[in-house]
Amino acid sequence: MKQTTVLILLIGLHVFTFAQQTRFISDPQKDLKQAKDYYQKEQYSLAYPILKDLQLRQRDAEKTSEALDYQEVRYYTTACALRQNEEAAVQLAKDFIDLEDNTARVQMMSFNLAEYYYRKQDFAAATALYENVSIDNLSNEEIADMKFHLGYSYFTAKEYDKAKPLFDAIRQLPKDKNYLDANYYYGFIAFNDRKYNDALTAFRVVENDKNYKNVVPYYIANIYYTQNQKEKALTYAEERLKSGGQQYDTELRHLLGHAYFEKQEFKKAVPYLEAFVTKSDKVSREDLYELSYSYYKASNWTKAIEGFKQLGGKDDSLAQNSMYLLGDSYLKTNQKANARTAFLVCASNSSNAKQREISMFNYAKLSYELGYTDVSLTEFKKFLDTYANSEYANEARELLVNVLANTNNYQEALRMIEAMPASSQNARRQYAKILYGRATELANDGMLVSANELLTKAEADPNNMSYRPYIQFWKGEIAYRLNKIDDAIRYYFEYLKSGAVNG
Template structure:
């Protein structure tokens, strides 16, 4: 205070003196300069400036010497005062002075003041330029100290720490320096960065004297204590600082450090609030920080929060990721989320950082796969576990899980492959073997792979411990033999089944077996025994409109047995039931009743046959009825009356097989009506359109007879030549063919094939080309020479309708579809079979084949039309209905009719247990995903996996769908786990590649949304 008063008194004195002596100041430039200099030296720059400006003005008056030393001094003090008074106008003149005046002392001093000016303006780059140029020779000690600090701070601000360090070091060691505390603070920071922690600690402790530095210095002290291993001091200091400076800028980092120290001390409850505060205040955190926070949540039983953190750490294969996944799996288990726990253990099992965690995780992954129904993956993972850790404490439980898995699995294909690879199966495994064989055989049956199914069923019968599945195995052996036309074999197995006393297992039973037995015996013409079985089936239901289809048909077949036995009364009683209750086959029953009536009364027969056409206009028996009417009328020589019925058949596009007979009969009828020209026209039409039909030869003979009767043999010769049939005949042709036919009839197929080929080569226009190709194909088919056999059948089919066309189309269809897997060709042959088929059985097989081919070719629009035709028929199997519903659903889905498609797919599931059901389940899940119904889509996806485990394609696609569900939920952890599992384990290359692409996309999405900054 005394000093300030003295200065103030001096100032007043000076002012008074100035006022008292105005003439001296104004008249003596030297006095004015000295006064300004005095003010400058006493830091009175505001008072000095007016005087200096007057002196500057005087230098501009006439006679003034601009080169005098006084001039440089005046400008020096003027610019220096302006800079010290923060006048911006002085900057450029000061620079010019520094660059032009030849006075080193003044130039350096003014450089110091200009550098100080820039320093105060925080323009440190320019400040450095002029402070460096000031030197120290012409500066006072105080100015030198000030220069050092300002240079040091400017270097510090410009991050030139090496240059700043010695300057700040010099000042920090002078306690009396005005910048002593500041220098310690900034030097402490540099020492901290250079890991000179003791020096830095000393500096920050001194800097704490300034309240402005206290909080930050305390923060660095906390870190330094930690780095020096003085963790108790660090923890105490850090906690205290946070209480005092909670809202400061460094509180966030201090929360991290204090939380980390508590974490290291395993005081997780204390660490949690600090780490939580740090995460909440940070845009991004490191993986290690996320792990510590998540671990604290885990230890404090806040499992949901622990899960949110741990699942963000699945992106690497280091030890931190493995531990995170291990704990994540346990957290998911503790919260009942087994599916997610399984994914976590999968990640952990793929990481070898900690062998013990890997062992436990691989076991848990397999165990959870069993519990969640991932049967095929459970088999693989548990087998892998036992291979890697055969002596593990978990190995016994793993083996028990495998046994239980095989006992309850529906993944028979994988189970069978695994069992067949076991060299010395235990008794427990041997007991499972027949069940798995049987289950896989049923899958083959559902997928129409009947040969493979029959082979497995044979193995069931040969295996020990087959009692549990013996009865259904016998049934299916009989059923498959029946389908293959091996009726004696079918009867043997079905009889054993019926005698087994276990006829009520699954979807099969005594009724179905007796029904098959009846058909087999009927085909073997043992009508009496067949009748007994049909009656047993029929009696299981009282005749009514709603009588089941099997019982309906049994009544009708019993009628057939009576009919063959000529017990027409009882036959008619059975047929009457079909007519009364409008059962399937009622058109056939009416037709049969007409046959019965015709035995005694031709007119009654005709009336009933006419009723077939009126009552069942869409029946395939309409043309047969017309033919029978015509035959009856012709037999009664009512030729004119027969013609309309024959014409009806000729006009029916579906009656292709009857056309040759119709044309022949029209010729006969017209001939008997003396309509010779009409008769010739019918015969010639027959020869032209159906030259290879058996009726063609008879027609040609009748043509010859007519021309001879007319006395026109020449016309016949001319006509015969136009048909390519020489009048002289071809005895050699017939003899060559007959020789080949004899070999066929004797069962010598190799010789028959050779001789048929010789005949075909010698007689390319031969009369017997069609039967030659047909019988040759039959032999080649027996020899399993499928391509050669198919070529023969193809020739017959291509020649149009003949008595061999239907059989050839049937055989060609089966070879192309089942043996050669040539689906496009099979589709064509099944279509031709539909055209040629005369029996309902072959008609149904044609439609079934067409439907399967169109489905396999993904021609869902045309397949849906075939399905509509098939589903309109009677006597449908559950497979017919299932595949029909499947292709209908696929077509509806393509048309955007998702709700209707879902209904169709549910129908498939209710009817089928094979691959069609797997596909239907998947498509339902896909529809739900498209509708963004994620919960339902997830549930539906798991249904595919759990209920259709043997079908890799649909199971893998279901996993992909689940990955998409998780991705849409932004559950990146489970999405990654799902896609990664597919990419690593899928057996289908296209889906494996797709999974990898989706995995990369999900990883990119996760990185974009993650809290972790070092992904």
């Protein structure tokens, strides 16, 4: 009985072993076909275990048999692993590329390895492989993928001239999955190349796409503005800002602020420029000037002053103009001392001759008004020496006459006032004072006749009321010294009647 049982078991084991051997011999092609079918459908997780099992089941002697193409199994197993981003497959792929002699499969493996590197964002490694892949053994979809991915790899390396035609090729395939992305990147490169019509065409394709609707409006608005479609740029930019969520929100506000600044609509420019300057990490001097000038034109003197103060320190026209407007802003707020300093800085810059002229005059005038007498005396003389024919020359002369009179420099004051036209009424109001002062100097020097002539002029001047009693006194004094007693009595009597003497 025991022998019978053992015999049955042995027969069963032999049948089972034979069945397994038969399955191994007869099933590999079917399994490989199934795995390849999964692979083509991109069901890599289903294909991969079958392929791995096929590799394990093959014996060394069978790797070269006709039952199964070992190289084909190896190719699909490695390619499938790469598609699943298995790092261990990288070296297997490199070995396959280096060692196998099947050109078509080597090319396809190179493509798969390039795609792996692309997904891992190792664009340099991907580029090196893509550049050596022939499209002869790739499907149309794979060719399109490779063109876009190689284009993007070039793009990341800023090799835009190489990337552009590849993106353009995908732009001709509206049904391709990378169609929208290709249009965006092509538009970006065209914009960078100043090919604005090409850029606009590409950007309009993606302007409402969820991935780009908050990006491309900045470029489109810029293109309109650059093409001198400024009203269209303004309308478009404002509409996109209202929709919210713009990635280049600050830059769009900058564009709008600058556009309104150029249109001299300064009140509209202010909020946009203000937002740009406030939000930006780094602001150019030109941008700060536009904001400050807009404040100035909107009569916001305080903020204009705050901005212009930051724009000095350079020897260029922007710095000079800023100091000029800073000085004027200080005058508008009655800060004469600060205005005087601003005009001094402006006058030291020769970028704008007219502003230098005006600032030099204002500095002298403010020095006079603030009591810097010696400075004003020097500055008025310097101004008149430099700008003798200036529209401010007459006022400068009048003010200089006042300075000379107030510093008892009557001789020079008299010379200047008598050389001035009769229309200089402000200076003429000082005429009697100057005549009187110079006459007393001459009288004290013993030049009585010359002194008397000046006093006679002073006596006849209609603006002599403040000095008339003293003129009469000195007329009497000189007449007495010249032994003209009757004239002396008359002038002394007039002096006493004036009430200028108390007691």
